[in-house]
Amino acid sequence: DGGITQSPKYLFRKEGQNVTLSCEQNLNHDAMYWYRQDPGQGLRLIYYSQIVNDFQKGDIAEGYSVSREKKESFPLTVTSAQKNPTAFYLCASSIRGREYNEQFFGPGTRLTVL
């Protein structure tokens, strides 16, 4: 089956710890995205990558870091510098260079800081 997987589904972090959220896709998409969603809110873009070894900051990149060493993978690290990391994190991917940017989403990771 083609799709996007995120792991883990639930993640608990102690204050001061860095954690890494996994996102993998087998859709052969060039572009990948990380969003944060707070309760009852829309999606805010953290980072996005349009090609391997390249990525750009989104609207709320502070306290987060990413890498794009492989086309299929776009891990997100939530660092201790992120002051309020408890949220639902969504990864998405899309085909680059089309007239429209239809994004395909993973199931999400819910991060809770204890």
Add this chain to the structure above:
Amino acid sequence: SQQGEEDPQALSIQEGENATMNCSYKTSINNLQWYRQNSGRGLVHLILIRSNEREKHSGRLRVTLDTSKKSSSLLITASRAADTASYFCATDAPRSNFGNEKLTFGTGTRLTIIP
């Protein structure tokens, strides 16, 4: 920053009724998409309307776009309990090249269908 704002924030209707939700945006767009999110899940693409289109249909979905008012509406006809979800609009800014391809999502409408 959030460009899209959905209205209403929450909507509850009886099964079988039609549901209408609206989206407003602030800057010029290339196209507008609607996505659905079931509770605690990822988003799923529903329908896309281009900036030069005024109306589009897909099954029980009808989308309109008024670029002069910078607004769009999503109509779900003959609603079902399974339509209970949050609905988001997403806009794609005009671009002269293939760079900077990203969507801006609205705040969402939470739709509840009462059986």
